[in-house]
Amino acid sequence: MEPQTKAMPETASQTAGPYVHIGLAPTAAGFGIYDTEIGKDIAGPMAGGERIRVEGVVRDGNGEPVRDVLIEVWQPNADGKFAHTDKVEQGFRGWGRVISDFDTGEWGFATIRPGAVGQGAPHLCLWVVARGINIGLHTRVYFDDLVEANATDPVLNMIDPPAHRQTLIARRTEQGSQPVYRFDIRLQGDSETVFFDI
Amino acid sequence: MTAKAPPHPPLYPRDWSRQPPALTPGYRTTRARSPRRRLIRLPDTPGALTGPLFSPEDIGVDDWDLLTNFAAPGQSAIGPRMIVHGRVLDENARPVPGTLIECWQANAGGRYRHKADTYLAAIDPNFGGCGRTLTDQDGRYQFRTVRPGPYPWPNGPNTWRPAHIHFSVFGHSFAQRLITQCYFEGDPFIPLCAIVGAIPDPGAAEALTALLDLDATIPHDTVAYRFDIILRGRRATCFENRPEGT
Numbered sequence: 340m341e342p343q344t345k346a347m348p349e350t351a352s353q354t355a356g357p358y359v360h361i362g363l364a365p366t367a368a369g370f371g372i373y374d375t376e377i378g379k380d381i382a383g384p385m386a387g388g389e390r391i392r393v394e395g396v397v398r399d400g401n402g403e404p405v406r407d408v409l410i411e412v413w414q415p416n417a418d419g420k421f422a423h424t425d426k427v428e429q430g431f432r433g434w435g436r437v438i439s440d441f442d443t444g445e446w447g448f449a450t451i452r453p454g455a456v457g458q459g460a461p462h463l464c465l466w467v468v469a470r471g472i473n474i475g476l477h478t479r480v481y482f483d484d485l486v487e488a489n490a491t492d493p494v495l496n497m498i499d500p501p502a503h504r505q506t507l508i509a510r511r512t513e514q515g516s517q518p519v520y521r522f523d524i525r526l527q528g529d530s531e532t533v534f535f536d537i
Numbered sequence: 538m539t540a541k542a543p544p545h546p547p548l549y550p551r552d553w554s555r556q557p558p559a560l561t562p563g564y565r566t567t568r569a570r571s572p573r574r575r576l577i578r579l580p581d582t583p584g585a586l587t588g589p590l591f592s593p594e595d596i597g598v599d600d601w602d603l604l605t606n607f608a609a610p611g612q613s614a615i616g617p618r619m620i621v622h623g624r625v626l627d628e629n630a631r632p633v634p635g636t637l638i639e640c641w642q643a644n645a646g647g648r649y650r651h652k653a654d655t656y657l658a659a660i661d662p663n664f665g666g667c668g669r670t671l672t673d674q675d676g677r678y679q680f681r682t683v684r685p686g687p688y689p690w691p692n693g694p695n696t697w698r699p700a701h702i703h704f705s706v707f708g709h710s711f712a713q714r715l716i717t718q719c720y721f722e723g724d725p726f727i728p729l730c731a732i733v734g735a736i737p738d739p740g741a742a743e744a745l746t747a748l749l750d751l752d753a754t755i756p757h758d759t760v761a762y763r764f765d766i767i768l769r770g771r772r773a774t775c776f777e778n779r780p781e782g783t
Contacts, residue, residue, distance in 0.1 A: 346630035351741040353718040362641025369652045372665045400569040413711045423587035434589035471566030473557035536576040537585035
């Protein structure tokens with residue numbers, strides 16, 4: 340029989356707090372403990388596709404950088420395949436985590452440009468946690484140089500008013516051989532980033 | 538019944554009545570860090586229903602033991618020796634096997650090993666304060682550690698966090714990703730804490746309190762507490778007996 344009602348409820352979320360680094364990025368907390376810290380390399384050396392970099396800062400409602408944020412990335416490879424049940428390049432995980440600089444709040448990671456999945460425009464999935472965030476925030480990073488794909492993306496087109504869609508579009512800042520995209524996240528205010536219930 | 542299971546079965550929608558809202562003014566830091574617009578509910582997408590998978594090669598065999606994973610050879614962390622164990626299940630009460638759990642905590646004095654923690658309680662040279670493990674086929678996990686101490690935090694003039702351990706769990710879908718905190722039965726700071734109080738549903742908050750598990754206690758050695766973690770479950774799958782994630 341198919342279960343249609345829940346047997347038990349999901350555990351409640353609690354903030355990751357200011358010391359999230361101890362558990363998820365101990366080197367940043369100031370000590371080495373594990374032989375390998377996971378999440379440092381999203382794509383791996385064997386992945387096909389264009390190498391890109393994404394950078395940004397998370398700002399709170401006062402415009403202050405969130406200096407203790409941790410962001411996780413989840414994405415498909417250049418062919419739109421997830422390292423889950425699909426076959427992908429050896430070493431391609433499609434997942435990683437990054438923390439902000441403790442002084443400036445700036446963060447950045449290197450990866451490969453994701454491929455399109457189904458009808459959607461290429462994008463990265465992000466999950467944002469920090470002190471003062473009671474439950475992790477899901478958002479997406481689209482790319483401003485994929486104008487046509489973005490224009491027909493079903494998720495972007497769900498967002499109303501349309502002006503809010505711009506909060507999910509990363510801006511290309513480096514036109515060289517390795518594109519760099521800027522993606523600032525705003526937790527509050529007129530340009531509050533769109534967050535999803537996925 | 539020969540229906541083929543979809544490649545990534547959908548999850549039950551998240552029950553937001555059991556989750557803390559973004560803005561809980563009693564927890565002061567949420568005031569400037571809480572999005573004010575409604576979340577946009579997405580239809581099921583591969584990016585939400587898939588997620589990173591981990592294997593024993595990703596972690597060390599001793600990472601689960603906080604008593605010794607940072608200690609000098611032959612040494613051990615200081616404090617009440619404690620096992621925290623339980624199961625990771627989904628909302629259909631099915632085990633979630635092979636999923637990564639990471640934990641972190643203050644030492645027995647309430648001090649974190651972190652650049653930013655300046656509390657005057659002493660650092661324990663033999664305690665790092667983090668661990669990680671994978672659940673077994675029945676969704677079971679175990680950490681050995683010391684009981685963390687309560688500590689003051691700057692939410693008000695005299696505010697203290699109850700003793701707690703932070704837990705990070707993946708499940709098999711990015712939409713199941715969860716970070717929470719485990720508290721311990723009988724701690725008088727639990728009902729006073731604004732972070733616990735961010736959860737509107739009393740039952741949902743109470744479920745974060747680990748109970749003494751005398752049966753799992755090792756006599757003359759280590760006390761044990763039980764903490765189960767429930768992740769979002771798959772909706773209407775035809776393969777009832779399949780464990781979650783296979």
